[in-house]
Amino acid sequence: MKITLKKYIPYLVLAIMLVWHTVTKAQEQRFPRPEFEGGYTFPEHQFQYQRGPLWEYMDAAVLVLALSAASWLALKKRSRQGLIWLSVFSLAYFGFYRQGCICAIGSIQNVSLALFNDDYSMPFSALLFFAIPLLFALLSGRVFCAGVCPLGAIQELTGFRQVKVPRKVEGILSAIPFVYLVLAILFAATKSQFLICRYDPFVGIFRIDAPYTMVIFGSLLLVTGIFVNRPYCRYICPYGVLQNIFSRFSVRHLTITPAECRNCRLCESGCPYDAILQSDPDPAKKRPKRSWKESVLYFLLIPVMAASLAVIFYNLAPSLAIVNDDVKLAREIRLEKESGIKAVSKAAVAYFESGKSEKELYDEEQLIIGRFKKGAPWIGIFLGLSLGISMFRLTIRKIRTDYEPDRGRCYSCGKCFRYCPVKLNT
Amino acid sequence: MEKDGNRKGTRREFVRSAGKLIIAVPVLSLPVILAKKMDVKGYVWQIDPYKCTSCEQCKTACVMTPSAVKCTNAYPMCGYCDFCPGFLRQGAKKFSTAAEDQLCPTGAIKRIFVEEPYFEYSINEKLCDGCSKCVKGCADFGNGSLYLQIMHNLCVNCNQCAIARICPSDAVIRVPAEEPYLRKELKKEPKEPLPRHNLTQARFKNNRLPGS
Known part of the structure; x- marks a missing residue:
């Protein structure tokens, strides 16, 4: 008799506990803390801390340095090679080392969340990452896109072929970032979600760990990018919209030719992003009458x-x-x-x-x-x-006497340098 | 013609410089506006153990594999039960440490005998994958001393935590970076229910264990 009862003890305990559970769900502290006789002291759990905020300022310092380097390489040194090496560095540092989550693109949402909500105060580093690239865009064009943004860098380094997208398709597709930007701002401002972070395609590659949907999306973009260069930057990136607007008013900007343009038309096919504005050879003759x-x-x-x-x-x-x-x-x-x-x-x-x-x-x-x-x-x-x-x-039509980059759309990548036959003797 | 072009040029220049000014003003004023709404020390993500419903999604939602969420034991709350509902599977025939009796699918809970009839339970964080089966067991039948925390040596501090996005009870919140853990044993009783979206967790702030 005793043996059979013993067999059911666990079930009995469980049944009692189940009843207990339904009665006193909210009250969790069910059993008193035992009085230990043997002088037992509980182990102290060692909680580990993240790397300090000081490191994030180092990230900001690296960002400023990289942006200065990119401006110098694109505007002054005119070295595509240098920009590629800078891309490699940015990909390694902001991408693989910092694992992509210190990001100017995502910081739009922090700004939006902080601007429209009083109970969130944004980290200073996020503000720096939002503002510094835009400041540089005002000074020297989209040098952030050229070789500092890790998302741009990974696409820059994998764009081997150049397939030109028809103008109309390009025009329609490049409206997507505007919609994406405003939706991301709206969703962040209403504390709904961070759309940009959710659909970041490459952060999984930086972490070498991602859900399969992100892997599919990211690798599709990369494969597309081999032929249609920088698909994320052109057709998705919401920060690119801000860069585009700011860069239009930049103080200085990359030029295709180091000296005077000879209108030789060699650079016409040099830009995979169709960001070269063609010059009008003889404005007096061939100008169509516009009403x-x-x-x-x-x-x-x-x-x-x-x-x-x-x-x-x-x-x-x-x-x-x-x-x-x-x-x-x-x-x-x-x-x-x-x-x-x-x-x-x-x-x-x-x-x-x-x-x-x-x-x-x-x-x-x-x-x-x-x-x-x-x-x-x-x-x-x-x-x-x-x-x-x-x-x-x-x-409205501006008469151009030179071939020059479209300040809004030019990524300052320097691909057009080698198409220009004008070389400076230094 | 030349005169005309020249005139147009100046107008264009004027528009351009005006545009520069228009753009520059918000750019320069934005940091000033945001300076008020800024926290120099920043935030990290953490799980509020009192909101957590142990739905098991932390295990899979985290961008890290295995998840940066780990179980931890609040020893001052622990009952040191022999029949630990977080350690033993419900319906286990024996109270043994055999694998078939353990609740933890990865065997991450270590059981050490202290003295009759008490056992100490500690978590091997290398094995724990944050599935919260033990948390549910402990909360339902025990003292609720097992709880989940985001371990900040593993967390990459995503701008938007992937777990926070899908957490059904909004338990994953931003906490100040200098107090990155919401330790259950240190909780002060809240005087009134906190607002749903509070981002800083006042009730966990600045309370340490006596002697620690």
Whole structure:
């Protein structure tokens, strides 16, 4: 008899504990701390700390040095070779050593989160990584893209062939970064998620460890990049949009020719990014007559576009809000209450466990949707202005006597140097 | 013609310099605005053990393999149970250290005899993959002394923590870098429930164990 009882003791204990569990779930401290007789002292757990913030300032110092080197190599030394070696260094340091998470592209979101939320204060290093490359863009063009950004560097070093993308396709695809940028800012400002970090394609390569989706995305981009150079920079990178805008107003910029352009047309095919603005050989002769009415029309279209996109984005706001986890959860719970579709997601399970009231959840949902509605028109205005201005720019024509890089789109990579027959005797 | 071009040139130059000014003003003022909202020391990610529901996603969501999330034992809270619900599998026939009786799939929990009838349980962090099976066991049936923490010797401090993104109970939060661990045994009772999105964790701040 005794033996059979002993056999069931574990089950009995378990049953008692299960009952206990249901009664006193919130109270975890069930058993008193034992009184040890043998003078036992519990081991002290050694928690380890991260490398100090001082190192992040070293990263910032390396960034400034690398940017200065890139400016010097691109503008003064005019050395493509040097820029390639700088890319190798940046890839090794910011990519593989710092594992890609001290990143100017991602810092857009920290800035956005800090600007629109009072309970987040951004790390100083993130601000430095956001501002310094833009400052350099104002001084000397997109030298950050040329050889400092690890994402640009990995593509720069793997772009072996040059396939030109048709102008129209290029034009349409290069609108994607604008949309990506404004969505990333909106999602970060509403504390929904960090879109850019989530879809960073190369950080998995830097860590040599990634989910398979990131591996597929990253390697697809790299394979594409062999032929269509720098696909991430051109068609995805949201920081490139800021670099593009800032670089247009740069004090100095890389030039194709070291001296005077001879209009020999040799560099025309030299740029894989189609960022060389062609010179007009004889402006007096071959200039098509352009009507100023067209320019005025497109100029007037700018505010119209901004307004209409603002309206469109305002109406899209509730749909965009679905990226927020709380909104998603609230919709799931509402669906369960209204149409009986059972909420089975882990967030729903955690919500039921937390004992939060439904009203709280729905109030929060409305609050977040309200924030989306507040922010969405502004991103619509930005998109409309960008689109309108770029269309307006097509109608005005600048007479060029030289071949020069398009300051917005030129990555200052220096590929065009070797196409120019003009050499300086030094 | 030349005169015309010249005039246009100056206008263009004016537009360009005006544009430069327009761009430069926000660029220079942005750091000033952000200076107020800046923390020199920065943040790291950490799991709030009181929000964690041990859903087992920390094991797979982390960008590191194995996860930077590890289990840790808050010894001042531990009951030193012989029947440790974090160590033994539920439904185990014997209370032995045999692999089939252990709850931990990687055998990362080490059991050392202290004195009758108490055992000390420690975590081998090299083996632990942060699956939180033991955490759930301990929280459900024991004292809740086993809890998960992001180990900062392993964490690469992503800008957006991949675990925080999918954590169903928003337990992964930003904490000040100088206090990177939210140690369960050091918790002060909160006077009122903290807001859902609080990013700095006041209730864990600046409290150390007596004598440590």
